[in-house]
Amino acid sequence: MKKIAVLTSGGDSPGMNAAIRAVVRKGIYSGLEVYGVYQGYAGLMNGKIKRLDLGSVGDIIHRGGTILYSARSEEFKKDESQYLAIEQLRKHEIEGLVVIGGDGSYRGAAKLTEKGFPCIGLPGTIDNDIAGTDYTIGFDTALNTVISSIDKIRDTATSHDRTFIIEVMGRHAGDIALFSGLASGAESILIPERNHEINEIVQKLQKGIERGKKHSIIVLAEGVCSAHDLAKSLEKDYQIETRISVLGHIQRGGSPSGFDRVLASRLGARAVEVLLEGRGGRAIGMQKQKIVDNDIMEILSQKDPLPEGVYTLSQQLSI
Numbered sequence: 200m201k202k203i204a205v206l207t208s209g210g211d212s213p214g215m216n217a218a219i220r221a222v223v224r225k226g227i228y229s230g231l232e233v234y235g236v237y238q239g240y241a242g243l244m245n246g247k248i249k250r251l252d253l254g255s256v257g258d259i260i261h262r263g264g265t266i267l268y269s270a271r272s273e274e275f276k277k278d279e280s281q282y283l284a285i286e287q288l289r290k291h292e293i294e295g296l297v298v299i300g301g302d303g304s305y306r307g308a309a310k311l312t313e314k315g316f317p318c319i320g321l322p323g324t325i326d327n328d329i330a331g332t333d334y335t336i337g338f339d340t341a342l343n344t345v346i347s348s349i350d351k352i353r354d355t356a357t358s359h360d361r362t363f364i365i366e367v368m369g370r371h372a373g374d375i376a377l378f379s380g381l382a383s384g385a386e387s388i389l390i391p392e393r394n395h396e397i398n399e400i401v402q403k404l405q406k407g408i409e410r411g412k413k414h415s416i417i418v419l420a421e422g423v424c425s426a427h428d429l430a431k432s433l434e435k436d437y438q439i440e441t442r443i444s445v446l447g448h449i450q451r452g453g454s455p456s457g458f459d460r461v462l463a464s465r466l467g468a469r470a471v472e473v474l475l476e477g478r479g480g481r482a483i484g485m486q487k488q489k490i491v492d493n494d495i496m497e498i499l500s501q502k503d504p505l506p507e508g509v510y511t512l513s514q515q516l517s518i
C-alpha cells in the first residue's frame with residue numbers, strides 16, 4: 200500500500216483535527232502518501248481529493264471542527280454512488296480510507312469495504328454512542344463544555360432560588376447528560392435509556408424544598424423530550440415554575456481537551472497501522488486503556504451500553 204486517504208463525515212466533534220493530523224503524520228512517517236477528502240462522502244463522490252503534506256496538518260491539533268469539513272449525503276447511500284466514490288479514490292491510486300465520524304459514517308465505510316475498498320472507522324462524535332470504544336473523540340471536550348455551562352447556570356439558580364432545566368445533546372444516548380449531571384451535582388438527570396415518570400421528578404424537587412433547598416438543576420437529554428415541554432407540564436400540572444436553557448451547538452465546538460487530543464492521536468495512528476496490515480472493515484477504539492480494533496459490522500450491530508453503575512451512582516448521590 201502506497202497511498203491512503205482520510206475524511207471526516209456527519210456531525211463534527213472536537214478532536215477530529217487531531218485525528219486527521221495523526222493519520223497524515225503517521226502515514227508519512229510510515230512511507231505513505233496521504234490524501235485528504237474534503238466534505239465527507241459528498242466530496243468523495245465529486246473527487247474533492249488533495250494530497251496532504253506534513254505542513255498541511257500543522258497548527259491544527261488544538262482547533263475544534265475539521266479542516267477537511269464535514270457533510271451529510273443521502274445520495275451516498277445508493278450503491279452506484281459508492282461505486283463512484285471508489286472510482287474517484289482509484290483515480291488517485293489510493294488503496295485505503297480512514298473515515299472519522301459517527302455510526303452513519305461507519306455504515307458508509309462498511310459499504311465501501313464490502314464493495315472491495317478497505318476502510319477504517321474512527322469514532323468521531325460527541326455522543327459517546329459507538330460500541331467497541333469506551334470513549335469517542337470529542338465526548339470529553341463536550342462534557343467539559345456542558346459542565347462549565349451548568350456551573351454558570353447554577354450560580355444564577357442559587358442567587359434567585361430557581362429550578363433550571365438544562366437541555367443537552369443526546370438523541371439516543373444519554374452519556375453527555377449522565378456524566379455532566381453527575382459531575383455538576385444535578386438533582387435530576389433524564390436520559391433516553393431510562394423511563395422517567397414526571398411524578399418522580401416532582402417528588403425529588405419537593406423533597407429538596409422540604410429540606411430547605413430552593414434551587415435545583417435538572418439535566419435533560421434532548422432524546423427524552425424538549426425542555427420547553429417539560430417546563431410546561433411542570434408548571435401546568437404541578438405549579439412548579441422553572442427556567443430553561445438549551446445548550447445547543449456550543450457543545451460541538453471549542454478546542455479539544457487534552458484527553459481528546461491524546462485519544463485522537465492514538466486512534467488515528469493505529470488506523471494507519473491496521474490499513475498497512477492489510478485489514479479493512481475495522482473500527483478502532485480504546486477499551487480499558489488499550490487501543491483495539493473490531494469488525495465494523497459487529498460494532499454497528501451492537502448497542503453501546505451506558506457505563507456500568509454510573510446511572511445508579513448519580514441517583515444515590517442526588518437524594
Ligand code: ADP
Nearest residue numbers: 209210271272275276300301302303304306307
Ligand atoms: P454520523 O456519522 O455523525 O452518525 P450521519 O448519520 O449523518 O452522521 O451519517 C453521515 C453520512 O454517512 C451520511 O450523510 C451518509 O452519507 C453516510 N451514511 C449514513 N448511513 C449510511 C448507509 N446506510 N449507507 C451508506 N452511507 C451511509
